[in-house]
Amino acid sequence: xxxxxxxxxxxxxxxxxxxxxxxxxxxxxxxxxxxxPGQVEVRxxxxxxxxxxxxxxxxxxxxxxNRFELExxxxxxxxxxxxxxxxxxxxxxxxxxxxxxxxxxxxxGALSAGMDDAQAALHDFLMx
Numbered sequence: 833x834x835x836x837x838x839x840x841x842x843x844x845x846x847x848x849x850x851x852x853x854x855x856x857x858x859x860x861x862x863x864x865x866x867x868x869p870g871q872v873e874v875r876x877x878x879x880x881x882x883x884x885x886x887x888x889x890x891x892x893x894x895x896x897x898n899r900f901e902l903e904x905x906x907x908x909x910x911x912x913x914x915x916x917x918x919x920x921x922x923x924x925x926x927x928x929x930x931x932x933x934x935x936x937x938x939x940x941g942a943l944s945a946g947m948d949d950a951q952a953a954l955h956d957f958l959m960x
Contacts, residue, residue: 842933857888857904864893871895895939900932 845856861874875890893900897917903910911932915923927935 838937839930839934842937843930853904853909854887857891857902860902861888861891864891868893868895893936895936895943898935898939900936900939902932 861872864872865874871894873892873894874888875892876886877889879885879887889904891902897915899914899916901910901912901914909929910926911929912924912926913932913935914921
């Protein structure tokens, strides 16, 4: 039940942000960079040749064997997920935005559960 409500929050946020893709991408990139340091690559492009401001043009999130990519393709977002083993992409698929967010959320949940299990095992080992 909690997974559905989280997804609904993401979907509502995206609908609201659709009118301003640049703002959404910047907020999403910042959230991902802060939440998953070392696992997120953000690509930015200068707004003009001599300008100081930049905007996000792409985000890559590495989670286990999956790589989630979000690209600003001009008229909309291009979203994909790639399954890699030892640096070789075994499967690539383009996903609509709601599915991409749901899969990202699912992968984050699995990663979090795995970390909880590892932490509990380490705690039990150290306390025995």
